[in-house]
Amino acid sequence: xxxxxxxxxxxxxxxxxxxxxxxxxxxxxxxxxxxxxxxxxxxxxxxxxxxxxxxxxxxxxxxxxxxxxxxxxxxxxxxxxxxxxxxxxxxxxxxxxxxxxxxxxxxxxxxxxxxxxxxxxxxxxxxxxxxxxxxxxxxxxxxxxxxxxxxxxxxxxxxxxxxxxxxxxxxxxxxxxxxxxxxxxxxxxxxxxxxxxxxxxxxxxxxxxxxxxxxxxxxxxxxxxxxxxxxxxxxxxxxxxxxxxxxxxxxxxxxxxxxxxxxxxxxxxxxxxxxxxxxxxxxxxxxxxxxxxxxxxxxxxxxxxxxxxxxxxxxxxxxxxxxxxxxxxxxxxxxxxxxxxxxxxxxxxxxxxxxxxxxxxxxxxxxxxxxxxxxxxxxxxxxxxxxxxxxxxxxxxxxxxxxxxxxxxxxxxxxxxxxxxxxxxxxxxxxxxxxxxxxxxxxxxxxxxxxxxxxxxxxxxxxxxxxxxxxxxxxxxxxxxxxxxxxxxxxxxxxxxxxxxxxxxxxxxxxxxxxxxxxxxxxxxxxxxxxxxxxxxxxxxxxxxxxxxxxxxxxxxxxxxxxxxxxxxxxxxxxxxxxxxxxxxxxxxxxxxxxxxxxxxxxxxxxxxxxxxxxxxxxxxxxxxxxxxxxxxxxxxxxxxxxxxxxxxxxxxxxxxxxxxxxxxxxxxxxxxxxxxxxxxxxxxxxxxxxxxxxxxxxxxxxxxxxxxxxxxxxxxxxxxxxxx
Numbered sequence: 164x165x166x167x168x169x170x171x172x173x174x175x176x177x178x179x180x181x182x183x184x185x186x187x188x189x190x191x192x193x194x195x196x197x198x199x200x201x202x203x204x205x206x207x208x209x210x211x212x213x214x215x216x217x218x219x220x221x222x223x224x225x226x227x228x229x230x231x232x233x234x235x236x237x238x239x240x241x242x243x244x245x246x247x248x249x250x251x252x253x254x255x256x257x258x259x260x261x262x263x264x265x266x267x268x269x270x271x272x273x274x275x276x277x278x279x280x281x282x283x284x285x286x287x288x289x290x291x292x293x294x295x296x297x298x299x300x301x302x303x304x305x306x307x308x309x310x311x312x313x314x315x316x317x318x319x320x321x322x323x324x325x326x327x328x329x330x331x332x333x334x335x336x337x338x339x340x341x342x343x344x345x346x347x348x349x350x351x352x353x354x355x356x357x358x359x360x361x362x363x364x365x366x367x368x369x370x371x372x373x374x375x376x377x378x379x380x381x382x383x384x385x386x387x388x389x390x391x392x393x394x395x396x397x398x399x400x401x402x403x404x405x406x407x408x409x410x411x412x413x414x415x416x417x418x419x420x421x422x423x424x425x426x427x428x429x430x431x432x433x434x435x436x437x438x439x440x441x442x443x444x445x446x447x448x449x450x451x452x453x454x455x456x457x458x459x460x461x462x463x464x465x466x467x468x469x470x471x472x473x474x475x476x477x478x479x480x481x482x483x484x485x486x487x488x489x490x491x492x493x494x495x496x497x498x499x500x501x502x503x504x505x506x507x508x509x510x511x512x513x514x515x516x517x518x519x520x521x522x523x524x525x526x527x528x529x530x531x532x533x534x535x536x537x538x539x540x541x542x543x544x545x546x547x548x549x550x551x552x553x554x555x556x557x558x559x560x561x562x563x564x565x566x567x568x569x570x571x572x573x574x575x576x577x578x579x580x581x582x583x584x585x586x587x588x589x590x591x592x593x594x595x596x597x598x599x600x601x602x603x604x605x606x607x608x609x610x611x612x613x614x615x616x617x618x619x620x621x622x623x624x625x626x627x628x629x630x631x632x633x634x635x636x637x638x639x640x641x642x643x644x645x646x647x648x649x650x651x652x653x654x655x656x657x658x659x660x661x662x663x664x665x666x667x668x669x670x671x672x673x674x675x676x677x678x679x680x681x682x683x684x685x686x687x688x689x690x691x692x693x694x695x696x697x698x699x700x701x702x703x704x705x706x707x708x709x710x711x712x713x714x715x716x717x718x719x720x721x722x723x724x725x726x727x728x729x730x731x732x733x734x735x736x737x738x739x740x741x742x743x744x745x746x747x748x749x750x751x752x753x754x755x756x757x758x759x760x761x762x763x764x765x766x767x768x769x770x771x772x773x774x775x776x777x778x779x780x781x782x783x784x785x786x787x788x789x790x791x792x793x794x795x796x797x798x799x800x801x802x803x804x805x806x807x808x809x810x811x812x813x814x815x816x817x818x819x820x821x822x823x824x825x826x827x828x829x830x831x832x833x834x835x836x837x838x839x840x841x842x843x844x845x846x847x848x849x850x851x852x853x854x855x856x857x858x859x860x861x862x863x864x865x866x867x868x869x870x871x872x873x874x875x876x877x878x879x880x881x882x883x884x885x886x887x888x
Contacts, residue, residue, distance in 0.1 A: 208279050208280060209258070209279070211278065211279040211280075212258070212259070212275060212276065212278075212279035212281055212302070213238075215274070215275035215278060215279060216236050216259065216261070216272070216275050219271040219272070219274075219275055220235050220236050220261070220268070220271070222234075222236070223235065228262045228264070228308060229262060229305070229307055229308060229696070230307075230602060230696055230698075230700075230701040231243070231246040231247070231249070231701075232246075233246050233247040233260070233262065234247070234262075235261070235262050235264075236259060236260070236261050236262075237259065237260045237262075238258075238259050239256065239258075239259075244260075247260040247262075247305075248260055248297055248303070249289070250286075250289040250290075250291065250294040250296065250297040251288075251289050251290045251291075251294075251702045252290075252291070252292055252293065252294050252723055253293065253294030254294070255294050255297040255298060255299050256299045256300070257284065257297055257298060257299065257300065257301050257302070257303040258281060258300050258301060258302055259302055259303070260297075260303045260305055261302065261303065261304050261305065262305050262307075262308060263304050263305060263306055263308065263309060264308050264309070265309065266309075266399070266401065266407065266433040266434075269304055269306070269309075269401045269431050269433055270401055270405050270407065272302060272304045273304070273401055273403065273405050273431060273838075274405045275302070276301075276302035276838070277403060277404070277405075277836070277838055281300075281301065281302045282298070282300070282301045282302070282837075282838055282839070282840065283301060283302050283304060283403075283431070283838050283839050284296055284297060284298040284301035284302065284303045284304070284839075284841065285304050285306060285373075285427060285430075285431040285432070285839065286303050286304065286305045286306065286307075287306055287307065287339060287340060287371025287372070287373045287374050288307055288340070288342055288369055288370060288371030288374070288700075288701075288702060289305075289371075289702060290367070290369070290370045290371060290374060290702065291374065291806065292723040292725055292804075292805060292806045292807075293723075293806050293808060293809055293843065295806070295809075295841045295842070295843060295844075296374065298841050301841075304431055306338075306339045306340040306371075306373070306431065306432075306433070307340040307371070307695070308340055308695075309338035309339050309340035309341075309433060309434075310337065310338045310339075310340035310341035310342070310345060310695040311338060311695070312337070312341075312345060312348075312349050312693055312695070314338075315335055315336060315337050315349055315353070316335070316336035316436075317333065317334075317335060317336075317353045318333045318334045318335075318336075319332065319333040319354075320333055320334075321333050321441070324388070324389075324438070324440050324441075325388070325389050325393065325754040325757050325758070326387070326489060326490060326493065326753070326754055326757065327490065328490075329387075329440065329441070329443075329754075330440070330441045331438040331439060331440045331441060332354055332358055332360055332439045332440070332441045333354070333438075333439050334396060334436050334437065334438055334439060335349060335350060335353065335362075335436070335437055335439060336397075336434060336435070336436040337349070337372070337434065337435060338433065338434055339371075339372070339373045339398075339431075339432045339433050339434060339435055340371065340695065341371070341372050341695065342368060342369050342370060342371055342372065342695070342699075342700045343364035343365055343367065343368050343369070343370050343372065343375065343382075344364070344368035344369065344583070344691075344692035344693075344699050344700050345372075345692060345693060345694075345695055345700055346362050346364060346372055346437075347362055347364050347368075347576060347579055347580070347692055348576065348689050348690075348692040348693035349362075349693065350362035350439050350576070351574060351575070351576030351577075351689065352693065353439075354439060356573060356574045357455065357456070358441060359441050359442030359443075359456040359574075359575065360439050360440075360441065360442075360575065360576075361384050361387070361388055361439065361440045361441065361442055361513075361575050362437075362439055362575075363380065363382045363384050363385055363388050363389075363391055363394055363440075364382045364579070365380070365381065365382045365749065366382070366383070366498075366582070366583070366586060366749075367600055368583055368600070368601060368692060368699050368700065369600065369601055369602075369699065369700050369701055369702045369703075372391075372435060372437075373427055373432045373435060374427060374804065375391050375804065376391040376392060376394070376395045376422075376435065376437070377392070377395075377422050377423075377424065377425065377426055377427040377432070378424065378426060378427070378802075378803040378804035379391060379392055379424050379765050379767070379802060379803055379804050380392055380394070380395075380424075380804070381748075381749035381751060381773060381802075381804075382496075382749055383496045383497045383498075383510045383511040383579065383582065383749065384440075384496050384511060384513070384575075385496055385749055385750070385751050385754070385755060386489075386492065386493040386495070386496040386750055386751060386752050386753035386754060386755070387440070387442075387443070387493040387494065387496060387513060387753060387754060388438075388440040388754060389754040389755055389757075389758070390424065390751070390755050390763075390765055391437075392423040392424035392763050392764070392765040393423070393754070393755070393758065393763065394437050394438050394440070395422070395423055395435065395436075395437050396411060396412070396436045396437060396438060397409060397410065397411040397419070397435070397436040398410045398411075398419070398422060398432050398434065398435045398436070399432070399433045399434040399435075400418065400422070400429065400430040400431065400432050400433070401430050401431040401433060402429075402430045402833055402834065403430065403833075403834050403835070403836055403838035403839065407433075408430075410422055411436075417829050417832070418829060418832075418833055420763060420764055420829070421764050421826055421829045421830070421833075421845075422764070423763035423764050423765060424763050424764040424765020424766075424803070425764030425765070425819065425822070425826045425829075425845060426803060426818075426843075426844055426845055427839075428830070428834070428839045428840055428841065428844030428845055429829070429830060429833050429834055429839065429845075430833065430834065430839060431839070442456050442458070442513050442575060443456075443490070443494060443513055443514070444456075445457065445514070445515070446518070455573065456573075457514055457515035457516070457518070457571055457572070457573065458511065458512070458513060458514075458571070458572050458573070458574060458575045458577070458578035458579075459511070459512040459514065459515065459516055459519050459569050459570060459571045459572070459578060460509075460510075460511060460512075460568075460569070460570040460572075460578050460581050460582045460585070461495070461497075461508075461509060461510065461511075461512050461519055461567075461568070461569050462507070462508075462509040462567070462568040462569075463507070463508050463509070463523070463528070463529070463534070463566060463567050463568075464505065464506070464507050464534070464535035464538075464566050465505065465506040465507065465508075465533045465534060465535060465566065466504065466505055466506075466533065466534070466535050466536070467503075467504055467505065467506060467533065468504055470738075472532075472533060473503070473738065473741060474734060474738065475527075475530075475533075476506060476528075476533055477501070477734065477737045477738065477741060478734060479526065479527030479528055480506075480508075480528065481731060481732075481737060482526070482527075483526050483527075483528060483752075484731075484750065484752040484771040484772070485731045485752065485771060487526055489752070489753040489754070489756075489757075491522060491526075492526070492752055492753060493513075493752065493753030493754060494512055494513040494514050494518070494519075494522060495508075495510065495511075495512050495513075495519070495522065495523075495750075496510050496511055496749070496750055497509050497510010497511055497749070497750065498510060498746070498747040498748050498749055498750065499746075499747040500744070500745070500746055500747060501740065501741045501744070501745040501747065502741065502744050502745075503741060503742050503744070505535070508528070508747075510582070510750075511575070511578055511579060511582060513575075515571060516542060516544065516562075516569045516571045517561060519569065520561045520562060520567075520569075521561070524561075529563065529567075531563055531564075534563050534565055534566030534567065535565060535566040536565045536566065537565070538552060538565055538566070539552045539553065539554060539555060539556075539564065539565055540552070540556060540562055540563055540564060540565055540566060540567040540568065540569075541567070541568040541569070542556055542559065542562060542568075542569050542570075542571075543569070543570045543571065543680055544571040545571065545572065545573060546680060546681065546682045546685075548680060550562070552568075570680065576689065577685055577689075580685050580688045580689060580692065581679050581680075581685060583688070584677060584679035584684065584685070584688055585679050600702075600703055601698050601699055601701070601702075601703050602698040602701040602702065602703045602705050603698050603703065603705055604698070604705050605623075605671075605705065606618075607676075607677040608677065610691070610697075610698050611677070611684070611687035611688065611691055612687065613683055613684065613687045614683075617677060617678050617681050617683055617684050618676060618677050618678065619676040619678070621676075622651070622669065622670050622671065623668060623669050623670070623671060624646055624651050624669045624670070630643050630644065630647050633646060633647060638660075642659050642660070645659065646659070651669060651670065652670075653666055653670060656669060656670065723775075723805075724775075724776035724777070724778065724779060724781070724782045724807065724808070725775070725776060725782070725801070725802075725805050725806050725807030725808065726748065726773055726774055726775040726776060726801070726802050726805030726807075727773075727774050727776070727785060727786060727789065727799065727800070727801060727802070727805075728751075728767050728770035728772070728773055728800040728801065728802050729770055729771075729772040729773070729774060729789065729800075730769045730770045730771070730772075730800075731769075731771070732792055733792075736788065736789075736791075736792045739788050740785065740788060740789075743781070743784050743785055743788065744777070744781070745772075745774050745785065746774050746775050746777065747772060747773070747774065748773045748774060748775045748805070749773050750771055750772065750773070751770060751771050751772075751773060752771040755768065755771075756768055756769065756771065760820060760821065760822070761821070761822060764819065764822050764825075764826055765803075765822075766819060766820035766821060766822045767800050767802070767820070770800060773802055773805070775805055776807075782807070786799060796813070797813050797816060799817060800817070800820070801814075801817040801818045802818075803818045803819075806818075806843060809842045809843060814843055815845075818843075819845070823845070824848075826845045827845055827846060827847065827848040828848045829845075830845045830846060830847045830848065831847040831848040831850065834847060835847055
């Protein structure tokens with residue numbers, strides 16, 4: 164009993180000493196979790212998401228928003244989900260679609276998504292080639308309603324721009340939901356026509372300006388004004404945590420740099436400021452007086468039946484892009500097509516018809532023997548048709564007899580709308596990648612609220628310009644040949660196709676060709692372009708055209724093959740590309756080549772040709788030939804807005820070149836949880852682990868542990884020896 168009592172007292176003594184020794188050891192700080200901020204993200208939950216959205220946006224069954232008239236918040240089980248989720252390409256299954264009407268709505272939707280553990284997919288106008296703005300399982304925040312031209316901020320404080328002697332007139336600040344067409348019309352209305360205001364847009368009117376700008380942005384005046392990423396000066400952006408920041412050269416400059424061509428995965432852009440460059444000054448008259456600025460839509464077709472003519476044209480064309488004085492060559496911008504026996508260049512020329520003819524002739528692009536002799540040249544000036552293509556143009560010795568079409572206007576807006584009009588009206592523009600142009604009903608005069616006298620009325624099938632248009636719709640070759648050669652009646656249609664629905668559609672009156680040379684049509688297009696909710700500013704096709712798609716399901720249409728940027732190449736490579744067939748989508752000579760690859764996040768500063776792949780085989784052939792030119796497939800240069808199908812393991816280099824690492828660090832700073840990420844968005848860099856301190860200053864975990872264990876055991880041993888000693 165005495166031994167037990169002593170032992171008990173001893174143990175109490177040892178425990179007290181050990182506890183005291185332990186208290187005297189400095190407390191360790193808890194190690195930082197290896198997962199960083201991701202550890203704090205809320206778990207995914209549909210119920211928290213729905214509860215939050217219900218509170219932020221109380222249900223109101225009577226509210227219908229946007230062109231399609233969908234609810235403020237649409238879930239998969241809702242009746243109008245198919246319309247709310249619709250994108251221009253592909254078919255997606257978002258968790259919910261929120262129609263934001265202002266910046267506060269965007270903040271609320273982001274907070275609800277992040278709070279419930281969801282990722283966010285900002286959507287402007289839904290034109291992503293791979294439907295990445297409407298991601299599966301994401302909270303889609305549709306910003307199309309963030310566009311009101313009446314609230315635009317217009318500044319007329321200009322300055323110097325990219326090219327020598329070039330100026331910009333001022334800036335436009337708009338909501339992020341605006342389109343190419345809205346901005347074109349806004350710039351036209353906001354500035355004096357005599358000042359020559361320009362606004363860089365693509366060919367498709369319903370493309371959203373944020374995706375256009377942050378993905379690079381190319382259009383018909385890009386050679387003169389630069390990439391869309393170059394014309395962008397400021398943005399308001401909602402970040403992952405609901406905060407709102409301004410990105411510009413003076414505020415959050417790193418984020419500003421990243422959004423200049425680095426994609427839109429850093430947050431939700433709610434407003435954007437862009438420059439309005441000034442067109443080049445007109446030449447002085449013989450008396451020394453300055454003339455008025457002119458703008459032309461031009462279209463030139465060529466024939467190259469042999470190797471000598473092909474080589475001669477291709478060398479002249481490439482020299483025009485890379486060797487000719489930029490102040491000369493940048494007056495022309497647009498696109499065209501290179502093909503083995505024929506070529507075509509079309510687009511906008513910043514000058515008069517006479518200036519254009521002199522410009523192309525002096526640079527080897529208007530050789531009489533190279534022009535297509537099959538059609539007489541056409542000329543229109545200020546809505547007066549001087550040569551309609553049916554007979555030679557009297558009194559214009561500078562105009563070639565064939566192969567040239569010119570429409571001259573007093574403003575850039577008119578010339579560009581004429582370009583859009585002549586591009587979007589034929590029915591073949593609804594095929595393939597052109598299916599997303601507009602939401603026309605098929606009756607252009609009704610859409611524009613103008614008299615039917617300004618449109619050509621024909622049946623749908625009569626508007627097909629070629630056999631290929633018919634077969635592109637999925638009709639058999641023999642059926643197309645019969646229709647094209649011998650016409651179509653209701654009885655014959657039922658025999659050939661066997662479906663009343665198709666026959667009614669094919670034989671219905673179709674106002675597919677507005678008279679683009681009429682001033683009334685251009686003015687009506689201008690008003691439609693200015694209205695964000697008009698058919699012009701919403702991606703197509705219209706509901707009337709959907710039965711043409713396989714199974715009548717437009718949403719099941721595949722994504723697009725994308726495109727490639729091409730630098731100056733040797734003549735053998737150019738001849739091979741010409742043999743394969745090379746669509747020219749928005750040339751980028753001149754101003755885009757003036758900046759260094761690291762000046763903005765958009766790195767492609769040595770390419771003047773952009774091409775779009777027509778098929779998978781075409782992609783394989785063209786990309787393969789360019790890989791041979793480079794000596795490596797990894798050197799290919801892609802265009803982010805013409806995105807290829809997802810899956811390329813080299814996509815970071817392909818789209819962002821040497822700028823990817825810097826972009827990744829900026830992504831980590833502004834979107835550390837990758838809230839806005841998708842398979843082709845810049846990813847956050849892996850956070851760096853701080854280097855460990857010197858061992859003498861900060862002992863390791865095992866060194867810290869040893870004194871805590873050794874001290875009590877030492878005391879215990881001494882006590883035992885003393886007790887029994």
